[in-house]
Amino acid sequence: MGLIKIKNIIAGAAAALASSVGIMDCYPLVPAIFAVYLLWNNKTILFYIGLFTGMGYFMSFQTMTKYLFIIVVSFIGIRFYSWINKRCSGPAAAVITALTTCAMGISAEMTGSVDKIQIILSIAESAVIFGTVVITDRGLKYIEFMGKSEKSTSKSLLPDKEEAFAASVGGLAKMIAKAGCEVEQGKSDHTAKLESEITGRMCACCEGCVICWNDNRQSMSQKIVDLINAVKERMDKKEIIEKVYVDNCPYYEKMVDAATDAFLRLELNEAWYRRLKENRQVIAKQLDAMAVLMEDWVNNEKCVDGHRKMKITKIYVEAKETGFTVEEVHIYENADGYAIIKADIYTKWDGGLPVGAFIKAVSSATGMAWRAAKDTKALITSICTPVTLYEDTTYYALSGIATKKKTGSSVSGDSFGMFELDSGIYNVCLSDGMGSGKRANDESNLVVDLLEKFLEAGFKKSEAIDMMNSAMVLSGEGDSFSTVDFAAIDLYSGVAEIIKIGAAVSFVKRNRNVEVIQCDSLPVGYDAEQKINPVKTKLENGEFLVMVTDGVLEYLHVKNPVEKLCEIVADAGSDNAGVISQDILDRVLLMTGGYAMDDMTVITIGVWEK
The missing domain is CATH 3.30.70 (Alpha-Beta Plaits)
Known part of the structure; x- marks a missing residue:
């Protein structure tokens, strides 16, 4: 409250002092200080008391009348300008006040004999008013906001608790991964386990156990091991019985059945252990990616x-x-x-x-x-x-899509998505679901949706791909897999990073020259541990990236489909991405007689400088 009073007193004192600065009956600081006062929206009676007191003391009645008129007209002009434009800047207020003063001075001279010196003086006074308003207004703003910027401190994007949480999630990921390894390392010898179970079930309750084991323990043990090995090699039961691995045993056939049952149970348990280990590794990988994401939230943006x-x-x-x-x-x-x-x-x-x-x-x-x-x-x-x-980015990207579903199918199994992130990365994802129809469409849609959500959440490209792949592994059903063709174009540099998981080749169209991009990998959901190797290429102004699904290439009925499609891409002469995509698809359908034996999708992405 004390600071506001001091400002009001200073405003009143400045208004009074402005009235004391006069040259040849001109007082340019009076309308200038009034214009600045209006810009700052101060409401204090002290300003007007200081202004009118100074004007009454230092000015003649005629001069005071002139400047009161200038003040009134300037007030109306500035308020009207603010009402029309919803704002009034310092230069705008300076122009209004200067023109009002100049018009008043020149019109006063025109009523009598024309005095060129007075006209020049009026113009000079207006120029002084304009400069004073602009400089004073801008100077006061810099003084006010310089103090505000001095108080501006480095602002952490996330508090320390989030950083600690990221570390704890990373630790949890390591523990789960370690537990998976311990399950693998903790397995005992299969043969010894099977031998123990068979002898416990068959020999322990047999009346002739003492005869068989007392004098021939080592020989008897080896016979049972040979039987177990025959079962593990999946030898036919009839053949195992005929070979008589354990001779002179009245319960040999039952022993063969017991060995077979024990082995099948052990094999099933081992399958579950492997699945458990894989799932633990997948979950650990996902938690580790979350920890990295949280660390990025903390460290990725530095306050300057x-x-x-x-x-x-x-x-x-x-x-x-x-x-x-x-x-x-x-x-x-x-x-x-x-x-x-x-x-x-x-x-x-x-x-x-x-x-x-x-x-x-x-x-x-x-x-x-x-x-x-x-x-x-x-x-x-x-x-x-x-x-x-x-x-702002250096480039912008536009995409065009052309699709055709498999002839006779109700829905295409291909799905795609294009979206630009705040980071300036333009992402394109094309997925081909296995087979065609609704099931393939659902799977490819899920792949595209997962990848988009992970990227929008802030995961890096490689982490998002791994997270999506591991999620598909966890939810995989039988032999149902989808391909992923993913391109991330940096709109600052024009560099495109292309990742392919079981996807068809892509093409970079540089006028008539075409570059082929391919990468061998398994489809999504097949292997959570597969390594993804991205391919990078630079896109210049007016160049295009063309992505296609398998259906576009597989049924061209030519010796080298990739080479033929290169020719088709090179011949597409438009600068419109949508036209290029449709032209490529039409040329392919012309070669297949208009019949689509699989779902077909062509996506073209063009890059241009802003």
């Missing part, structure tokens, strides 16, 4: 407020000039060195202001192009709204 204080101040100033009030603003750098701005903003104007106006203000303040995060509100109102801006 301390090195960007002047830029932060400029953001405050430009935002206020545009009509926004910035509560708090921070600048970050991500792991790739690209800038991110996070701000809490609102506006007092009725109806609100578009977020695009704030982006323009930030661009003006920083000298950089920016883009808003996805799901950012389009309209900023009087409610304080968090806004995140990302350094």
Whole structure:
């Protein structure tokens, strides 16, 4: 409360002193200080007391009347401009006040004999007013917001508890993985276990046990081991009985049955142990990926407020000039060195202001192009709204799709998704479900949906692929698998990272030159431990990446389908991604007589500089 009183007293004193600065009956600081006062929306009677007292003391009645008229007209002009444009910047207020003063001075001279010196003096006074308003308004804003930026401290994205939670999840993953290894290491010898069970069931209750084992223990044990080995080699039961591995035993056939039953049970248990081990490894892998994700949340974005204080101040100033009030603003750098701005903003104007106006203000303040995060509100109102801006990308990408379901099928088994992340990565996922129809469509849809959700959650590409693959392993049914053709295009650098899991080849179209991209791997859900080897390629302005499913290649009925499709891609002459996709599919169908023996999908992604 004391600080506000001091500001009001200073405003009144400044108004009084402005009235004392006069040259040749011109007092340019009076309308200038009044315009600045209106811009800052101060409401204090002390300003008007100081202004009118100074004018009454230092000015003649005629001069005071002139400047009162200028003040009234400037007041109406600034308020009207603010009402029309929902804001009034310092330069706009300076122009209105300067023009009002100039018009008043020149019109007064025109009523009598024309005095060129007075006209020049009026123009000079207007120029002084314009410069004073702009400099004073901007200077006061820098003083105010410089203090605010000085108080801006490095803001951690997540508190220490989240970092500790990430470490604990990583530790849990290691424990589960270790438990899986212990299950494997803890297995005892199969043969010894089977021998013990057979002798316990058959020999222990036999009346002739003493005769068989007392004098021929080693020989008897070897005979049973030979029997067990024959069972383990899946020898026919009749053949095992005919070979008589254990001679002179009245219960030999029952012993063979007992050995077979024991082995089958042990084999089933081992299968469950293997499945348990695999599932533990998969879950451990998923938990480990979650731990890495949490660590990335903590460490991936570094606050650089301390090195960007002047830029932060400029953001405050430009935002206020545009009509926004910035509560708090921070600048970050991500792991790739690209800038991110996070701000809490609102506006007092009725109806609100578009977020695009704030982006323009930030661009003006920083000298950089920016883009808003996805799901950012389009309209900023009087409610304080968090806004995140990302350094704008160098390129933009557009996709075009052409599809044809298998002839006679009700639905295509191919699924696809295209989405751009806030990180500036344009992702394309194409999945071909095994077979065709609804089941294949459901499986490929699940693959695409899982991958998209993992990437949007913040997982890295390799981790998202591993998570999706392991999830499909856990939920896999029999021999049902899907392929994945995934491309992540960095719109800052133009580098495309392509990952293929059982997918067909892709093509990079560089005018008439075509590059083939292929990678051998098993389909999704087949093996949770398979290694994924991405392929990287650079896309320049106007180049295209073409992705296809197996159905496009397999039924071309030519000696080298890949080479033929290369020719088709090269011949596609359009700059429209959708037209290229349809042209490729039409050419393929022309070669198959219009008959689709499998689901066909062609996706073309074009990259252009902004």
